[in-house]
Amino acid sequence: MIKGYPMSSIPTPDIVRRRRNCPLAAFAVPLLVAVAACSRGSTPTDDTARKDAGPSASAGGSDTSAKGMAGMPMPSAKRDAGARDSGITLTAAQIRHGGVAWQPVEMGTSAAAVAVPGQLVPNEDRTARLGAPGSGRVVRVHVRPGDRVAGGQLLVTVQSPEAGAAQSDLAKARAELSARQAQAAYAKSARERAERLLALKAIPRQEYERTLADEELARSGLAQAEAELTRARTSAEQLGAAGSTSGESELRAPLSGVVLARTAIPGTVIDAGAPLVVITDPTTLWLNINAPEALAGAFRTGAMLRFTTPAYAGETFAGRVDAVGAGLDPGTRTLSVRATVDNRTGRLKPEMITTVSANGGPSVAAAIVPDGAVQMLKGKPVVFLARPQPNGSARFVSREVEIGARDGTRAAVTRGLTAGDVVVTKGAFAVKAQFEKGTMPKMEM
Secondary structure (H helix, E strand, O other), rough: OOOOOHHHHHHOHHHHHHHHOOOOHHHHHHHHHHHHHHHHHHHHHHHHHHHHHHHHHHHOOOHHHHOOOHHHHHOHHHHHHHHHHHOOEEEEHHHHHHHOEEOOEEEEEEEEEEEEEEEEOHHHEEEEEEOOOOOEEEEEOOOOOEEEEOOOOEEEEEEHHHHHHHHHHHHHHHHHHHHHHHHHHHHHHHHHHHHHHHOOOOOOOHHHHHHHHHHHHHHHHHHHHHHHHHHHHHHHHOOOOOOOOOOOEEOOOOOOOEEEEEEOOOOEEEOOOOOEEEOOOEEEEEEEEEEHHHHHHHHHOOOOOEEHHHHHOOOOOOEEEEEEEEEEEOOOOOEEEEEEOOOOOOOOOOOOOEEEEEEEEEEEEEEEHHHHHHHEEEEEEEEEEEEEOOOOEEEEEEEEOEEEOOOOOOOEEEOOOOOOOOOEEOHHHHHHHHHHOOOOOOOOO
């Protein structure tokens, strides 16, 4: 073997002779020899690379099993387990800041909840149904349904003959009062002058007594004129005509609220008492219930009621009973119950249909928890189970439950909890906030 060439690559005399006869072969043969040598030399290198790569490289397709599509790593088992756990962990500082506390549930019995239909209506104690104070023709309507109005705001203007007559009477009463006031003033001054003259014996006493009678008559006429003015003003105010002299009657809002209905139409002729505008204060509503006879004992004055409405599926609202009927309706055999609902948020609307939860069913086993332990999460009632950790933190998991009777301070959980479950009893709203915060979508930068 010659250094730098293998034995097979040494040209023989026959090959040399052929190279002399074919100049192209002189270049082609060394090239083929070099290519063959490179091919044989690359095999050991590839084998050595495969041995160094280890079993994972030699097994076909094993690299793809460790990576997903386009080289992306597949989720590990630990990550999958974390995805299935819907709980959250709060540190000891977060627990103290949120006032979170927990305790094992207490098992007991509670009356099963029974659904009773109800309806929201305006609070009649805070509602004004305004009618026409007199016959006439509607000139202008200044509000629309849904408008918010303040007390004393102008609503409707009506042209009325009765209003014109009232304004005329009021003007006459004012003029009469002015005349009577002048007469009373003159009678008083005449009486004072007669007193001075009588003291000087310049007039007889009979003339002085006549001035006294004239003054008394003037005072009587003044009192009569004042009474007539009061009557005329009251009549004009009732017709809404006290502030005008053109025969127009102005209908103004007696309270602040929302225009619930408006039946007044400009240009129409109306009779006295015809309905024009309805205004209500929506901060409170009445919940009317017609309870079946079997549930007549389930309602008492001062008790709290829970109800739902199709407009807000999954949400529960509350009202306090303020009136219970003295007897059943003989036609329907139902008991009239009324509750007042706080509606300062304005979400509830009059005439909404509701489903009221009444505690009139048979007794069932239930877990008794504080009313604040039950929260609404994603439109469903849930409680939070606590799993304390040695370092002072705790793991919290939400559990959907079914609620039975509620009295405003405690709630009966008829499904979803068992004896030994540790439930958050204080600070449940803070835990709920952390759950909702965790479900918010992250923004991609």
